Amino acid sequence: MSEVMGVLRGRVRNRLVRVPCYRCGARCRTPRRVSPARHRPWGRLGAAAPHPEGGERQQPVQTEPTHDQASVDAPPADRVTERETRKPARVAAMVVWSLLVVAWSATIGIPNDAITVLITLWLGTIAWNVEAPWRRHLGFLRDWSIPALLLTVYFFSRGWIDEFDITVHWTMPIDVDRWMFGGTTPTETLQHAWCGDPCELDQPTQWFEVLFTTVYATHFLVGLVLAVLLWAWNRSEWLVWMRRYIGLNFGGLLIYMAYPMAPPWMASEEGYMGAVTRLTSRGWGDLGVQRANVVLNGVGNPVAAMPSLHAGTAILVACYGIWRLRSPLRWLLLVYPALMCVALVYYAEHYVIDLIAGGALAVLVMVLASAWERRQARREAASPEPVDVAVG
Known part of the structure; x- marks a missing residue:
């Protein structure tokens, strides 16, 4: 009996109860998980509000769950272990995980493919809930199996596209950027102003190049880090x-696949535009940090420049954060895509028209996904509710 009461005391904080309606005092049809310390089913100050359909207001009556109801509604016994990881164990596990990530990045390189990033983040979730049962940690693999497969297919497919005999476009983005910026591409303008004329890769690193390279490298992490935190x-x-x-x-x-296009640094090497240099790796040169693809080494496509998914992902993160957050500070998220776009143009990775296309694609995805979710919500709201049928 003492063991049963101990389990109940540990579960009452997250029990399932039928909450009285704060308007009419009737029992809610759908049980929901509430915390007794924060549960206020009768509105503010305990006053019963008028029912929206009219009629007299009824004073709700609070009921306590019976022994049998609490036993049925209580979560499984291992939920305490899942929820309550002791702070010393969590701190120790996170320190070990952080040291391993730093050692891996220093000796092999910072991972920039979906598989390595997901494995690293999975180990981070294990360290955070190190005392949770293993079936909880294996749930990560179950939930992430399809997204990981899709992202792996995407990563490989970028390299396969280069094997197709499709005409690569060289001059269109150059002409568009020159038309938008008075006859000179922004890449040439920025490199001449900030790097020199000519701009050489072995020149001393500027302080802002460290910032630009760091922002550029976050592209390989930010989308999946956000996803794992939300998971x-x-x-x-x-x-x-x-x-x-x-x-x-x-x-x-x-x-x-439909429109392979060369980036500015490649167009410059082929003589389609003035001299520009690919400066992406120079920002971390003096720090001794090298980006390395540790699992899918060598998979890539140099003519996958349109649209810029570096810019598109940064804009998607900013749009999502502004949409879901409520703090006025959420507008500072726009600094991230702004820095990313400047870095991409300065490093000769993308034209401005690539950035515009990437941003347009991000906004289009946001709009289409939201429309699909609203449609699904309307369908679920219009579907008939299940009817309980008494048997016997």
């Missing part, structure tokens, strides 16, 4: 983000 915090919100993130990547893949 750990709110699975429904995780699905909302993953629809947009995967939709953006595969939308870009389709455009890569």
Whole structure:
């Protein structure tokens, strides 16, 4: 009996109860998980509000769950272990995980492919809930199996596209950028102003190049880090983000297949535009940090420049954060895509027209995903509710 009471005391904080309606005092039809300390089913100050359909207001009566009801409604016994990881154990596990990530990045390189990033983040979730049962940790593999497969297909497909005999476009983005900026591409203007004329890769590193390279490298991490945080915090919100993130990547893949286009540094090497240098790696040169693809080494497509998914992902993150957050500070998220776009143009990775296309694709994905979710919500609201049929 003492063991049963101990379990009940540990579960009462998250029990399932039928909450009286704060308007009419009737029992709610759908049980929901509440915390007794924060549960205020009768509105503010305990006053019963008028029922929307009229009639007299009834004073609600609070009921306590019976022994049998509490036993049925209580979560499984291992939920305490899942929810309550001791702070010393969590701190120790996170320190070990952080040291391993730093050692891996210093010796092999910072991972920039979906598989390595997901494995690293999975180990981070294990360290955070190190005392949780293993079936909870294996749930990560179950939930992420399909997204990981899709992202791996996307990563490989970018390299396969280069094997197709499709005409590469060289001059269109140059002409468009020159038309928008008075006869000179922004890449040439920025490199001449900030790097020198000529701009050489072996020149001393500027302080802002360290910032630009850091921002550029976050592209390989930010989307999946956000996804794993949402997975750990709110699975429904995780699905909302993953629809947009995967939709953006595969939308870009389709455009890569239909319209392969060379970036500015490659066009300069082939003589289609003035001399510009690919400066992406120079920002971290003095720090001794090298980006390395540790699992899918060598998979890539140099002519997958239209649209810019570096810009598209940064804009998608900013749009998603502004949409879902309520703090006035959420508008500061726009600094991230702004820095990313400047870095991409300065490093000769993308034209401005690529950035515009990437941003347009991100906005289109947000709009289409939201429209699909609203349509699904209307369908669920219009579907008839199940009817309980008494048997016997």
